[in-house]
Amino acid sequence: MQLPRGTFHRLYKSVTLRSLKDELASTQFTGYCSIALGKESAILVFDRGQVLLAECGAEKGQQALDDLRRNEEREAAAELNHLTPEQINLAQEFNRPCSTESPKAGDSGRASRVRSERQRQASSPKPGQGAKPPAPPAAAPHVRPGKATGGSIGAPPAQENQEDLNSVMQTIEEMDLEKLNSTFRANCKDMLRRINLEHLIQDGDM
Numbered sequence: 001m002q003l004p005r006g007t008f009h010r011l012y013k014s015v016t017l018r019s020l021k022d023e024l025a026s027t028q029f030t031g032y033c034s035i036a037l038g039k040e041s042a043i044l045v046f047d048r049g050q051v052l053l054a055e056c057g058a059e060k061g062q063q064a065l066d067d068l069r070r071n072e073e074r075e076a077a078a079e080l081n082h083l084t085p086e087q088i089n090l091a092q093e094f095n096r097p098c099s100t101e102s103p104k105a106g107d108s109g110r111a112s113r114v115r116s117e118r119q120r121q122a123s124s125p126k127p128g129q130g131a132k133p134p135a136p137p138a139a140a141p142h143v144r145p146g147k148a149t150g151g152s153i154g155a156p157p158a159q160e161n162q163e164d165l166n167s168v169m170q171t172i173e174e175m176d177l178e179k180l181n182s183t184f185r186a187n188c189k190d191m192l193r194r195i196n197l198e199h200l201i202q203d204g205d206m
Contacts (some may be wrong), residue, residue, distance in 0.1 A: 001041050001055045002094045006031050006081030013072075017072040025049040031082040032091070042068055047088050053098040060098045096155075100193075175195075 009031065012020065024033065028049040035042040045053035056064035
């Protein structure tokens with residue numbers, strides 16, 4: 001029998017086949033049991049306590065299982081190894097001649113259902129996969145205040161300077177220079193008086 005590599009569970013040095021079978025059924029054992037019965041060897045594959053595959057010497061399937069039942073009171077050594085549900089399905093696929101005649105209800109078609117489930121899982125996108133998220137919107141170009149990106153928004157720097165100069169010239173032209181001169185002289189005269197320098201004041205200068 002061709003079986004996947006299982007996980008070691010337990011070793012029996014001496015046990016009757018009846019008690020071994022009853023224990024595996026009550027614990028719903030899933031895996032295979034290698035049996036050394038005198039000069040003969042046998043292998044039983046269990047799925048939740050039910051025998052799915054059997055091989056004893058040259059006998060296979062139900063005939064091998066019947067042969068073991070006829071010797072179920074004999075002492076034997078046995079080794080138990082766990083198998084996963086997927087490994088059980090593989091064992092059934094590769095050892096069809098060893099299949100027993102009365103499998104557990106619902107076992108038929110188990111392998112095909114598992115294959116369909118695997119195909120469905122493989123075709124469905126995993127979390128985080130699928131459609132790519134939309135690209136973030138492009139940032140708008142930074143525009144400095146007072147500067148235009150296209151048309152003429154605001155006056156150019158040269159034009160602004162010219163307008164400022166014209167405004168200053170116009171302000172100077174509108175000023176009353178005589179009045180400004182008179183005010184300046186009066187302020188200077190008042191300042192000299194405050195610091196006791198009136199002797200410097202000349203009527204011709206002020």
